[in-house]
Amino acid sequence: MGGGKTILVPTFTPETVAELVYKHKPSFVVGVPTLYDALSRNPKFCKADLSCLRGTFSGADTLPRTVKERFEEVVKKRGGTVQLLEGYGLTEAVTAIMSMPLNQYREGSIGVPFPDMLAKIVRLGTTEETPCGEEGEICVSGPAVMMGYLDQPQETADTLRKHPDGRIWLHTGDIGTMDEDGFFYFKLRQKRMIKSSGMNVYPAQVEDILYRHPDVQEACVIGVPDEAQVQRVKGFVVLKDTKKASPEMEKQLINFCQEHLIKWSCPREIEFRDSLPKTLVGKVAFNVLEQEEIAKLKTAGKFTGN
Numbered sequence: 001m002g003g004g005k006t007i008l009v010p011t012f013t014p015e016t017v018a019e020l021v022y023k024h025k026p027s028f029v030v031g032v033p034t035l036y037d038a039l040s041r042n043p044k045f046c047k048a049d050l051s052c053l054r055g056t057f058s059g060a061d062t063l064p065r066t067v068k069e070r071f072e073e074v075v076k077k078r079g080g081t082v083q084l085l086e087g088y089g090l091t092e093a094v095t096a097i098m099s100m101p102l103n104q105y106r107e108g109s110i111g112v113p114f115p116d117m118l119a120k121i122v123r124l125g126t127t128e129e130t131p132c133g134e135e136g137e138i139c140v141s142g143p144a145v146m147m148g149y150l151d152q153p154q155e156t157a158d159t160l161r162k163h164p165d166g167r168i169w170l171h172t173g174d175i176g177t178m179d180e181d182g183f184f185y186f187k188l189r190q191k192r193m194i195k196s197s198g199m200n201v202y203p204a205q206v207e208d209i210l211y212r213h214p215d216v217q218e219a220c221v222i223g224v225p226d227e228a229q230v231q232r233v234k235g236f237v238v239l240k241d242t243k244k245a246s247p248e249m250e251k252q253l254i255n256f257c258q259e260h261l262i263k264w265s266c267p268r269e270i271e272f273r274d275s276l277p278k279t280l281v282g283k284v285a286f287n288v289l290e291q292e293e294i295a296k297l298k299t300a301g302k303f304t305g306n
Contacts, residue, residue, distance in 0.1 A: 012282055014038030018045035025052035032060045032283045036071040036084060051079035055102050059087045060283050062204035064211040086110045088186055090172055094144040098184060109183045117142035121178050127163045135187065138176045139169040194223035195230050199264045209260045213253060215239050218276050220284045224293045235267035236289055238276060245272035
């Protein structure tokens with residue numbers, strides 16, 4: 001529509017994307033945080049002329065500050081000037097529906113809605129809009145919103161709701177806030193919220209701290225069912241040097257979290273992996289890790305839920 005060329009990536013790997021950037025010199029790159037993390041360490045990408053880049057956008061998951069800074073440092077060294085900005089979208093609204101404008105940056109913001117799209121924050125389980133700065137569920141309305149889930153009338157009715165303004169709003173299941181200028185901030189998927197000892201734990205906050213540790217390459221945090229705490233916080237970590245994996249390193253990382261986080265947000269245990277499971281677009285598949293932990297508990301006779 002804008003007269004531009006789209007470079008398709010049939011088989012997604014960081015190596016493939018790095019090769020395409022090196023060869024075709026695109027103006028814009030859109031991807032997930034793990035892509036940008038991998039690109040900043042990819043030899044081919046680090047040798048490319050990156051002065052071609054006019055915009056780079058990250059979505060589908062929270063962008064760790066260290067990943068953003070490392071990517072921008074590589075771009076600067078290779079002749080580029082762009083910042084790595086965040087956007088937001090979901091399958092039920094034809095992927096991207098808002099992003100940070102190219103000429104602005106606000107720490108942690110996913111930006112403002114695209115033309116013709118509306119967004120607001122409502123209190124959980126209601127259609128009542130929250131005051132600016134108060135957490136709630138992100139709702140969106142406009143032509144990009146789906147008609148419904150195929151052959152799932154109840155799920156459709158739960159997700160697409162008519163609000164007092166007469167519009168149909170998509171309840172995303174994502175927790176966020178909006179500031180006084182209309183910029184939105186994504187916190188987490190409601191389903192990812194960890195309830196530990198009666199307190200809410202935000203996995204992205206814990207992951208961000210783990211990413212700051214100089215030995216950590218990748219991190220994912222989940223809640224594991226626990227009789228005493230309802231859920232206990234567990235971290236999965238890929239080290240830059242996998243030979244450093246040890247009980248001592250686990251203790252070091254837990255202590256590092258305790259220095260920067262409140263008590264109940266800190267991981268009770270950390271498991272080292274050579275790699276983390278990924279979705280088809282390269283996002284860390286936290287739900288796979290959750291299913292693995294539940295399977296372990298069931299085998300041990302310590303979990304009887306679904």
